[in-house]
Amino acid sequence: MNILSGNRPGALPLTLLLIVVVGCLALAPFLFPGTRALDTAAKICIFILLAASYDLTLGYGGIVSFAHTMFFGLGAYGVALMLDHLGRGWLPMIGGAAAGAAAAAALAFVIALFSLRVRAIFFAMITLAVASAMAVLVSQLSGLTGGEDGLNYQIPRELTPAFRIGKLFDVTVNGKILNYYLVFAGCTVLFLLLLRIVSSPFGRVLEAIRENDFRAEAIGYPVLRYRAAATCISAAVAALAGALYAIWLRYVGPGTTLSMEIMIDILLMVVIGGMGTMYGAILGATLFVLAQTYLQDLMGAGAEALSAVPLAARLLDPDRWLLWLGVLFILSVYFFPTGVVGRLRAMAARSARST
Amino acid sequence: MSDILTLEGVHADIAQYHILQGVDLSVPEGSVTMLLGRNGVGKTTTLRTVMGLWQAHRGRILLGGQDITRLPTPRIARAGVGFVPEDMGIFSDLTVAENLTLAAVSGPIDSARLDWLLDAFPPLRTFWGMPAGNLSGGQKQMLSVGRAVIEERRLYLIDEPSKGLAPAIVTTLARALKQLKAQGASILLVEQNFSLARALGDHAVVMDDGRTIWAGPMAELAADAALQERLMGLSMEAHG
Amino acid sequence: MSAAPEHAPTFTRAGLGQRLTPWLPALLVPLIILAGFVLIGSVSSWLTLTVAGLAMGMMLFVMASGMTLVFGLMDVINFGHGAFISVGAFVGVTVLLWLAPLAAAGSVPANLAAMGAAILGAMLATGAMGWAFERVVVRPVYGAHLKQILVTMGGLIVAEQLIYVIWGPQEIYILRPEALKGAVTFLGAAIEKYRLVAVGIGLVLFLAMRLVLTRTRIGLLVRAGVENGEMVRALGYRIDRVFIGVFMAGSALAGLGGVMWALYAQLITAHMGNELMVTVFIVVIIGGLGSVEGCFLGALLVALTQNYVAFLAPKLALVSTIALMVVILMWRPQGMMPVAKAK
Numbered sequence: 023m024n025i026l027s028g029n030r031p032g033a034l035p036l037t038l039l040l041i042v043v044v045g046c047l048a049l050a051p052f053l054f055p056g057t058r059a060l061d062t063a064a065k066i067c068i069f070i071l072l073a074a075s076y077d078l079t080l081g082y083g084g085i086v087s088f089a090h091t092m093f094f095g096l097g098a099y100g101v102a103l104m105l106d107h108l109g110r111g112w113l114p115m116i117g118g119a120a121a122g123a124a125a126a127a128a129l130a131f132v133i134a135l136f137s138l139r140v141r142a143i144f145f146a147m148i149t150l151a152v153a154s155a156m157a158v159l160v161s162q163l164s165g166l167t168g169g170e171d172g173l174n175y176q177i178p179r180e181l182t183p184a185f186r187i188g189k190l191f192d193v194t195v196n197g198k199i200l201n202y203y204l205v206f207a208g209c210t211v212l213f214l215l216l217l218r219i220v221s222s223p224f225g226r227v228l229e230a231i232r233e234n235d236f237r238a239e240a241i242g243y244p245v246l247r248y249r250a251a252a253t254c255i256s257a258a259v260a261a262l263a264g265a266l267y268a269i270w271l272r273y274v275g276p277g278t279t280l281s282m283e284i285m286i287d288i289l290l291m292v293v294i295g296g297m298g299t300m301y302g303a304i305l306g307a308t309l310f311v312l313a314q315t316y317l318q319d320l321m322g323a324g325a326e327a328l329s330a331v332p333l334a335a336r337l338l339d340p341d342r343w344l345l346w347l348g349v350l351f352i353l354s355v356y357f358f359p360t361g362v363v364g365r366l367r368a369m370a371a372r373s374a375r376s377t
Numbered sequence: 378m379s380d381i382l383t384l385e386g387v388h389a390d391i392a393q394y395h396i397l398q399g400v401d402l403s404v405p406e407g408s409v410t411m412l413l414g415r416n417g418v419g420k421t422t423t424l425r426t427v428m429g430l431w432q433a434h435r436g437r438i439l440l441g442g443q444d445i446t447r448l449p450t451p452r453i454a455r456a457g458v459g460f461v462p463e464d465m466g467i468f469s470d471l472t473v474a475e476n477l478t479l480a481a482v483s484g485p486i487d488s489a490r491l492d493w494l495l496d497a498f499p500p501l502r503t504f505w506g507m508p509a510g511n512l513s514g515g516q517k518q519m520l521s522v523g524r525a526v527i528e529e530r531r532l533y534l535i536d537e538p539s540k541g542l543a544p545a546i547v548t549t550l551a552r553a554l555k556q557l558k559a560q561g562a563s564i565l566l567v568e569q570n571f572s573l574a575r576a577l578g579d580h581a582v583v584m585d586d587g588r589t590i591w592a593g594p595m596a597e598l599a600a601d602a603a604l605q606e607r608l609m610g611l612s613m614e615a616h617g
Numbered sequence: 618m619s620a621a622p623e624h625a626p627t628f629t630r631a632g633l634g635q636r637l638t639p640w641l642p643a644l645l646v647p648l649i650i651l652a653g654f655v656l657i658g659s660v661s662s663w664l665t666l667t668v669a670g671l672a673m674g675m676m677l678f679v680m681a682s683g684m685t686l687v688f689g690l691m692d693v694i695n696f697g698h699g700a701f702i703s704v705g706a707f708v709g710v711t712v713l714l715w716l717a718p719l720a721a722a723g724s725v726p727a728n729l730a731a732m733g734a735a736i737l738g739a740m741l742a743t744g745a746m747g748w749a750f751e752r753v754v755v756r757p758v759y760g761a762h763l764k765q766i767l768v769t770m771g772g773l774i775v776a777e778q779l780i781y782v783i784w785g786p787q788e789i790y791i792l793r794p795e796a797l798k799g800a801v802t803f804l805g806a807a808i809e810k811y812r813l814v815a816v817g818i819g820l821v822l823f824l825a826m827r828l829v830l831t832r833t834r835i836g837l838l839v840r841a842g843v844e845n846g847e848m849v850r851a852l853g854y855r856i857d858r859v860f861i862g863v864f865m866a867g868s869a870l871a872g873l874g875g876v877m878w879a880l881y882a883q884l885i886t887a888h889m890g891n892e893l894m895v896t897v898f899i900v901v902i903i904g905g906l907g908s909v910e911g912c913f914l915g916a917l918l919v920a921l922t923q924n925y926v927a928f929l930a931p932k933l934a935l936v937s938t939i940a941l942m943v944v945i946l947m948w949r950p951q952g953m954m955p956v957a958k959a960k
Contacts, residue, residue, distance in 0.1 A: 080763075084763055086763060086766045086767070136943070136946060143694055143762050143766070144902065146694070146696075146766050147694070147898040147901070147902055148898075148902065148942075150894075150895060150898055151895050151898055151899050151902075151938075151939060151942065152939060154895040154935070155895075155935045155936050155938070155939045158935045158936075159932075159935075159936055162932045163932070282891070286770070286774060289767070289770065293767060337782055339782075341781070341786065342778055342781065342782060344774060344778055345774075345775060345778035345779065345781075345782070347774075348771050348774035348775040348778060349771075349775055351767075351771040351774070352754065352768055352771035352772065352775065355758075355764055355767045355768050355771065356757060356758075356768070359764070428851055430847060430850075430851065449850075449855075450847075450850040450851055451850050451853050451854055451855045451856075454850070454851055454852055454853035455853040460851045460852075462848065462851065466845055466847070466848035466851070468840070468841040468844050468845060468848070469844065470840050470841075470843075470844055470956075471837060471840060471841055475837050478834070478837065479834070479837050479838065479841055479849075479852060479854075480852055482852060482853040482854070524852070
């Protein structure tokens with residue numbers, strides 16, 4: 023299990039669940055043909071990576087950042103701007119992703135220096151302020167960024183449906199599927215990298231700081247430097263996730279990459295999946311994106327059934343799905359702060375003890 | 378003579394550390410009991426546990442026969458306990474007057490009592506309207522003691538009032554505490570300054586490693602250098 | 618009498634400059650107004666912008682003051698504070714719509730009664746909501762900052778969604794009471810009446826808060842509790858009651874700010890509170906967490922800067938606020954008026 027850096031999921035049900043999720047994602051183009059399903063699968067991959075990178079600061083570092091979508095957006099806009107201005111091509115695409123990641127890391131570094139020095143709680147407030155300012159700035163600088171409308175651009179032809187390769191298991195393999203596998207491979211590699219980071223001595227120190235920063239400082243660890251490094255890595259990975267998203271969608275806009283709603287989505291994914299577990303990001307993001315797509319249908323049916331009871335019907339209105347996730351989120355923080363992953367592990371540990 | 382305060386086999390933890398491991402002591406009514414011992418043996422923790430600022434997880438604490446072990450701190454204070462913490466606990470943003478006003482929990486300050494207090498600690502009169510944060514260390518200690526004694530309480534818990542203060546101020550404090558004692562107050566006093574301890578104390582309780590290891594008349598301890606050496610690892614005479 | 622150095626109080630040694638240092642930030646407000654005058658050049662535009670900035674600043678102060686007090690006293694950062702702003706606005710507007718005949722009447726007392734009822738309703742609703750929020754959401758997570766941020770954020774999501782459930786998803790337009798419509802002209806500048814009222818409410822509130830904090834026993838308890846809650850308990854006061862009182866008051870203030878903002882923008886949405894929170898956070902940070910005076914100055918600085926910059930370079934308004942924050946934090950990393958904390 024060297025590929026997992028010795029960090030196994032643990033409980034058997036958890037392992038099985040993860041294998042199912044990853045297996046489905048790996049074979050998505052063949053298991054679930056169709057544009058909408060493939061879009062959902064790609065979105066899940068990208069949000070898994072995004073949530074995992076957020077878990078590095080939130081779960082392992084114990085730092086709450088509200089600027090994660092800003093970093094995500096930097097990567098996306100990096101790719102978009104390069105492709106838009108330099109024209110379609112592999113070099114601008116890769117260069118854009120790299121530039122976005124570098125900018126994200128640099129910005130994260132500056133914010134960390136400013137706010138983590140005083141109190142960790144400052145960081146939450148300052149990231150919120152900076153991220154909002156950035157979102158406004160992007161929508162105002164419409165000459166450069168396309169403003170609220172965002173940017174459409176061309177990606178290398180090999181990644182578009184126009185590029186046909188042949189047939190496999192009755193499915194036409196085209197550039198779109200190649201594009202999906204680019205996303206999948208990118209997310210997998212980066213996720214494994216994050217797993218390696220949290221399993222390394224660096225990750226352990228980070229957790230020690232989260233548990234007791236005073237003590238870690240006293241033992242001699244430069245707390246600020248560790249926290250700043252974690253934020254930078256997390257920001258860079260988020261930017262790369264954003265770059266993949268931009269490549270997949272062939273479009274960026276404030277609504278898809280920078281909005282506060284996405285920030286809250288990521289928060290929900292990590293907390294419900296399980297903070298400080300990395301695998302929680304996989305389950306959290308999958309559950310969330312599926313809920314976003316399918317819970318609403320379910321609630322619509324419920325609302326219809328209860329249409330005679332006025333307030334109940336409105337509580338179950340499909341547009342109110344976030345209400346229920348919000349309640350679930352609060353309950354998660356109180357009663358199972360280690361999320362779904364923590365629950366599954368605890369259950370497995372209990373049954374192992376009783377046998 | 379009955380006891381105003383009794384601790385029976387009190388244990389208390391701070392975080393994962395077991396600080397108090399069986400404290401037994403009593404403070405007879407109308408007397409001054411000195412709580413002695415080396416640094417870090419749990420004297421401050423004992424006072425804070427009596428105040429309910431740390432929870433005793435074993436044993437009993439009685440105030441005038443009433444069990445206060447599980448009472449919340451404000452109830453203990455209102456039951457008639459005046460507390461001078463180790464760090465003085467001054468509200469530096471508030472003026473001297475406001476600090477004292479807050480300390481008089483049962484209503485307006487009694488003017489005779491205030492006169493006595495301001496005569497005992499003249500700087501408090503001088504800086505009456507000034508923020509307490511601007512006071513010197515000694516003046517802050519006077520204010521901290523002043524807050525505890527601004528109303529008559531059944532028991533005073535005073536933690537190292539002379540710590541780090543100039544001799545002249547220690548003299549002022551000692552004089553005030555003597556006057557308090559003359560009024561018949563019951564005091565549990567943590568003090569490292571031996572001459573002060575000898576001058577004020579009726580009884581002494583010595584702690585080591587979170588336990589009480591000796592209790593008896595202050596005069597007996599003061600007269601026996603060998604006993605001091607054995608209990609506290611040093612002769613207090615040398616420091617007196 | 619002893620001449621020991623301890624007897625000399627520190628403030629007799631401090632020079633005038635040293636004593637003034639803590640109040641230096643107060644000079645920034647006139648300074649920025651002056652800078653605005655120089656850069657804008659036209660007296661009437663400058664006057665309009667200054668009054669607009671002061672009005673906005675007062676509203677920000679009303680919203681932020683509760684939050685900074687709650688933080689100072691309880692060490693709780695309430696990310697759900699924005700929900701109280703929104704709820705206050707919705708309740709206030711609902712009351713005002715009920716009382717539409719009063720608000721539209723030609724008589725000033727009737728108008729003011731309608732507005733007073735709206736404010737009262739909003740503050741009662743958000744105060745009660747604050748009580749529930751403290752009990753249910755915040756109390757279990759005292760002392761755990763990470764959980765606090767997450768849980769209060771969750772509270773914000775739920776509260777925002779509940780607004781949709783109760784009031785529906787549409788934004789609501791609202792007209793000001795008759796007497797507060799229109800503008801007065803002064804030195805060639807048109808100044809909206811409502812802005813003057815907002816400045817008045819904000820000033821009265823600031824003075825009232827200062828009065829309560831310095832002249833009443835409750836105020837003394839709050840200020841003492843900000844510095845050392847443990848000692849307040851050891852003196853015999855139940856600080857948990859002070860906590861809940863301040864939390865309710867802070868929530869009610871957010872509600873008041875919500876109503877004021879609703880009548881200023883004349884349009885309310887469920888996420889208006891969350892949008893305002895960005896600026897409120899900046900105000901609280903640059904003011905110094907826990908300081909009411911700092912919050913007041915911070916609110917005025919942020920609002921004036923935003924208004925002047927919006928006139929001079931419209932696209933940079935929000936960015937200018939961030940720049941202001943960066944500059945102030947470089948000068949004083951703890952904010953302009955940091956509050957002494959015992960622990």
